[in-house]
Amino acid sequence: MAASRGKRQADATVEPGGPPASVDLSLANSARAVVGGVLEEAGFLARPDGALFVVLHRPVDRPPSGSLTVCGSLFAEQHNDYRREVRLARMLASVGLAVARFHYRGLGNSAPASASLDAFTRDALDVTLAARRLTSARPVAFLGAGVGSLVASQACLDHPDAPLLLWKPVLDGAQYFRDLFRARLIAATRARAPRPPTTAELLATLVKQGHVDVMGFTVAASLHDSLVAARLTETLPRQPRRILLQPFRGARAAGVERLVTDWRARGCLVDVQPVKLVEDPWFIPDGAAVRASVHDAEEQLMADARDWLLSSWGNGG
Amino acid sequence: MSTPAQVASSDTFLETALYLRSGTETVFAVYTSPVSSPTDLGVLLAHSGPNNFSAHRNGVWTSISRRLAREGIPSLRFDFAGTGESSGEFVLRLDGQPVADATAAMDALRATGCRRLLVVGSCFGGIPGVVAGAARGDVAGMILVSPPLVLPGAGGMASFLERLREVINRPTLRTVATNREYRRWFFARLASLAWTRATVLLSRPASRIPAGRTAEPSAGPRLGRGLLIESELARLVMTGNHIELVFGTSDDNLARIDSDAETSRALRRLRDRRPTGLVWTIFDGAVHGLEDVALQEQLIRLITGLARDLMGRPQPP
Numbered sequence: 001m002a003a004s005r006g007k008r009q010a011d012a013t014v015e016p017g018g019p020p021a022s023v024d025l026s027l028a029n030s031a032r033a034v035v036g037g038v039l040e041e042a043g044f045l046a047r048p049d050g051a052l053f054v055v056l057h058r059p060v061d062r063p064p065s066g067s068l069t070v071c072g073s074l075f076a077e078q079h080n081d082y083r084r085e086v087r088l089a090r091m092l093a094s095v096g097l098a099v100a101r102f103h104y105r106g107l108g109n110s111a112p113a114s115a116s117l118d119a120f121t122r123d124a125l126d127v128t129l130a131a132r133r134l135t136s137a138r139p140v141a142f143l144g145a146g147v148g149s150l151v152a153s154q155a156c157l158d159h160p161d162a163p164l165l166l167w168k169p170v171l172d173g174a175q176y177f178r179d180l181f182r183a184r185l186i187a188a189t190r191a192r193a194p195r196p197p198t199t200a201e202l203l204a205t206l207v208k209q210g211h212v213d214v215m216g217f218t219v220a221a222s223l224h225d226s227l228v229a230a231r232l233t234e235t236l237p238r239q240p241r242r243i244l245l246q247p248f249r250g251a252r253a254a255g256v257e258r259l260v261t262d263w264r265a266r267g268c269l270v271d272v273q274p275v276k277l278v279e280d281p282w283f284i285p286d287g288a289a290v291r292a293s294v295h296d297a298e299e300q301l302m303a304d305a306r307d308w309l310l311s312s313w314g315n316g317g
Numbered sequence: 318m319s320t321p322a323q324v325a326s327s328d329t330f331l332e333t334a335l336y337l338r339s340g341t342e343t344v345f346a347v348y349t350s351p352v353s354s355p356t357d358l359g360v361l362l363a364h365s366g367p368n369n370f371s372a373h374r375n376g377v378w379t380s381i382s383r384r385l386a387r388e389g390i391p392s393l394r395f396d397f398a399g400t401g402e403s404s405g406e407f408v409l410r411l412d413g414q415p416v417a418d419a420t421a422a423m424d425a426l427r428a429t430g431c432r433r434l435l436v437v438g439s440c441f442g443g444i445p446g447v448v449a450g451a452a453r454g455d456v457a458g459m460i461l462v463s464p465p466l467v468l469p470g471a472g473g474m475a476s477f478l479e480r481l482r483e484v485i486n487r488p489t490l491r492t493v494a495t496n497r498e499y500r501r502w503f504f505a506r507l508a509s510l511a512w513t514r515a516t517v518l519l520s521r522p523a524s525r526i527p528a529g530r531t532a533e534p535s536a537g538p539r540l541g542r543g544l545l546i547e548s549e550l551a552r553l554v555m556t557g558n559h560i561e562l563v564f565g566t567s568d569d570n571l572a573r574i575d576s577d578a579e580t581s582r583a584l585r586r587l588r589d590r591r592p593t594g595l596v597w598t599i600f601d602g603a604v605h606g607l608e609d610v611a612l613q614e615q616l617i618r619l620i621t622g623l624a625r626d627l628m629g630r631p632q633p634p
Contacts, residue, residue, distance in 0.1 A: 033336035033343045035404045042334035042345060042402060053334075055402060079368045086402060108372040109332070109347055109379055189492045193567060193603060216608035217375050 025130040027054055034060055038093040045102070045130050049119070050111030053103040054127055057089040058135055064098035066313050067137035068165075069128045071120070071155065072101070073146030075180065075217040077280075081145050081167070088143075088302045095306060100131035104151075106220075117150060117173075117226035124155040141309055144169060147176055147227065153235040160239060163312040165305055168248040168279050171255040173227035179251060180214060183280065187215050233262050240267045244308045246301060247272070250279030271308060275301045328352065330386030337395070339421040340414060345402035346395035346422055347371050348429065349382035353389060358457065358628045359431030360385055360392040360620070361422055363442035365606070366409065370401030373439065374607045381437075381617050390624050391429060395422040397442070411545065415445035423449060423456075433457040435624050440570070440605060441465055444546060451549035457627050458559035460620055463605035466545050466562075467573040467580045544583040554590045559623065561596040565604035565612065 028051070030043025039060045044051040058064050070089065073081050089099035104120045105113035113119065128140055141163040144152030149169035156164050170176040181199045188196045197205070206212045210221045243263060247253040253274070260270050276297040335346040362378040364371065371394045372379045382392040397418045399407030408414055423434055435458045436446040443461035450456040493500050544550075554560050562584075564571040574580050587595040598619065600612055607613050 029331065029333040031334045031336045035343050040336075040402070042336070044332065044334070079370070079374070082368070082370050082401065083399075103372070108370070108376055185492075185496070187608065189489055213610035216606065216610060216613065218610055 025133045027056070027130075027134075036090055036094070038090045045126060047126055049122065050105055050113045052105060052111070052123055052127060053109035054130065055089075055101045056098065056131060056134060057093040057101070058098040058137075059093050059096050062096060064093070064135050064137040065096050066139050066141065066309075067098040067100065067128070067131045067135055068092060068141045068143055068309065069124055069131065069152075069155070070099060070101045071124050071142060071144045071148035071152040072104075073148050074104075074107075075219075076183075076215060077146045084167075084298055084302070085143075085145065087298070088305060091302050091306055092309070095310065097309070098131055098135040098137045100127050102127045115220050115223040117154065117223070117230055120151045121154040124151055125158055128155065128159070139313065141165065141312070143167065143305070146170055147173070149232060150227065150230045150235065153232055156236065156241070160241070163242040163244070163309060164236075165244045165246070165309065167246050167301070167305075168250070168252055168275075168277075169232060169245060169256075169259075170252060171232045171259055173230040175251075177224060177228060180219075184215055233259060236263065236266065236268070240269065242312045243268050243270045244305065244312075245270060245272045246275050246305065248275050248277045248279045252279060273304050273308075277301065330383055332382075335393075335425060337421045337425050339398060339418045342398040342405040342414065342418070343403060344395055344398055344418050344421055345371065346393050346425060347379075347382070348391070348393050348425070349386050350391040350429065351386045351389045355391040355430065356389050356628050357430070357432040358390055358435060358624060359426040359429065359433070360390060360435045360437060360624055361419075361426055361446065362392060362394040363419060363422070363436070363438040363446050364394070364396070364400070365440035365442050366397060366415075367400060367407050369439075369442075371396050375610065375613060377607055377613050377617065381620055384617065384621050385624055388621070388625060388628075390628060391426070391431060393422055393426045393429075397445075409441060411444060411448060415441075416448045419445040419449040420453075423453070427455060433627070435459070435620075435627055437620055438462065438464065439607065447546050447549045447553065451552045454556075456553065456558055457630075458561070458623060459553065460561045460563060460623060462563045462607075462616065463565065463568045463570045464562065465570050465573075466584070467543075467570075467577045468545065543577070543579040547583050547587075550587055550595070551590070554587050554593065554595055557592050559593060559596065559627065560587075561598060561619075561623065563598045563600070563604060563616065563619065565600050565602045567603045568605040570605055571599070 025045070027041055027043030028046055030041050032039065032041045037060055039058050040055060042055045045054045070085050072078055072085060085101055089101055092099050102123065103110040104115065104123050105111065106115045124142070131137065132140060139161060140159055142152040142155055143165040144150070145167040147170045149166045150173060152164060152166065156162050178199070181202060184196045188194070202212050206219070206221050206224060211218050245256055245260065247256045256272065260272055263270050277294060329352055331350050331352060333348045335348055337344045337346055362373070362381060364373045364378065378394040382394055385392050395418065396403040397407060398405035398414050405414065426434060432455065434456050436450055436456055437460045438444065438446040439462045443459070443464040447459065447461070450459060489503070493503050550560065574584065584595065588597065600615060602609055602612055604612055604616070607616070
């Protein structure tokens with residue numbers, strides 16, 4: 001049935017506050033396969049907070065020289081980004097790096113749990129620790145996509161030397177939700193559906209019920225409230241760090257210049273590489289030519305990320 | 318102590334990652350089984366295709382899998398080649414890779430001990446399941462969630478007029494006229510689309526398609542007008558399987574059936590076939606894309622209800 005099945009999780013005592021050093025951090029109920037010359041292992045990372053679905057990509061023929069943890073975007077945006085992240089992971093593994101991808105708690109294939117920015121950051125840190133133990137890879141880096149940029153930048157606080165890559169970063173959690181709620185109107189118009197509740201009505205429901213439906217995604221109040229208070233300019237400490245910003249075409253790109261100025265003033269080494277992709281491409285009726293253009297732009301995005309990361313670690317892998 | 322069952326999130330089910338061989342591709346799947354001895358019925362969950370992954374929108378497939386396991390029913394959710402964690406490039410076809418993927422997933426579920434299958438497919442994801450299921454004798458039922466039984470343009474791809482209508486239609490124009498925010502967004506998107514097309518036309522001759530990719534998603538063998546996969550559906554209905562079509566009143570895929578006389582006639586014939594006939598369920602609103610949490614819940618109840626019902630039915634000789 002399976003191309004290859006991994007071992008089951010050994011019994012282990014798990015202490016509150018995260019996996020202790022003594023725990024076997026292997027992935028439970030996992031499977032392994034070689035995909036395009038890259039070794040991939042998918043399984044579940046056991047934790048007191050609930051299991052996380054994790055996929056670890058690594059080179060098949062050598063120990064990885066570094067490890068990247070991918071903090072993905074959320075909701076509909078995640079569906080657009082999913083394959084980009086998989087393709088990036090395979091590209092990086094093919095040049096000698098390990099990449100850890102995961103579903104945040106309560107989402108996708110991970111265990112149900114209460115969601116918040118801090119909880120997602122804990123997830124990213126647990127996955128990073130597991131990836132380092134499983135691959136023995138040093139050093140580490142983080143990639144944040146969309147609102148995952150806020151998660152990645154918070155996770156970086158525990159890794160002062162980790163380079164940070166950001167795809168179409170969300171600079172302001174409050175603005176992110178304003179745009180997301182506005183997208184409901186656009187989606188409803190496209191579907192010729194009745195006009196959805198106003199943002200004010202939606203926020204009232206969020207307070208009353210603890211969650212709301214945004215285009216078929218359940219947005220929990222705990223996640224909303226924690227992200228609304230988050231701003232990318234405030235998450236990183238004043239210390240030198242290498243950062244690559246890859247803004248897409250759209251509203252978020254407008255704030256990048258100010259962010260770069262701010263971070264450079266804090267001593268960060270910031271590179272900016274604008275990407276010829278749109279933040280919200282789901283409206284555009286596509287054709288082969290547009291798809292080809294998107295594919296080429298995605299290849300460029302990933303190649304730029306790869307080259308920048310390898311140069312950050314100064315070794316070409 | 319942590320055991321595999323607890324690792325996989327619950328003491329009532331166990332989740333295991335799998336990689337399946339599907340022709341030359343590697344297809345990813347998650348198998349969810351009850352902790353107690355499972356029934357002989359297994360449920361296969363196929364997502365909608367591109368821009369989707371095993372958990373489906375808002376984790377709907379994950380929720381269904383875990384609820385089924387609590388009732389003793391195992392299930393398997395998978396990624397078509399070129400989607401989610403699987404290898405390859407996704408191709409929209411009525412034969413070939415997607416059918417091989419569905420077959421591999423069905424075989425994997427059978428290998429766990431299931432003797433009968435309930436196949437659930439969302440949008441395009443249901444079509445390969447029907448084609449694969451008609452060629453085997455172990456399918457007890459199917460639920461097709463807003464399947465594209467008539468393709469746009471009826472020749473395989475949307476005509477230029479249909480694509481134009483997606484952008485320029487009465488509700489869109491009304492909102493453009495009355496809503497400033499939408500108007501700004503709409504024209505920004507149009508400008509972006511025009512820019513992309515212009516860039517493509519200038520930089521790439523129309524005939525040049527990057528290696529390794531098809532020019533347009535192909536619908537496989539040349540298709541005429543009328544109902545897709547009619548003979549496969551007829552075979553499944555005639556052998557006494559429960560085949561249920563689920564649409565929303567505002568689904569484009571339902572409107573296309575209504576506007577195609579030949580398809581409507583063919584479906585009426587199937588509905589009246591003995592012994593069971595084709596079952597129709599129409600929800601109010603849009604089922605396609607699962608963009609409504611309340612409808613997702615109704616769908617979950619429908620699927621788990623049918624699985625329970627089939628579980629209680631004696632297996633045909």
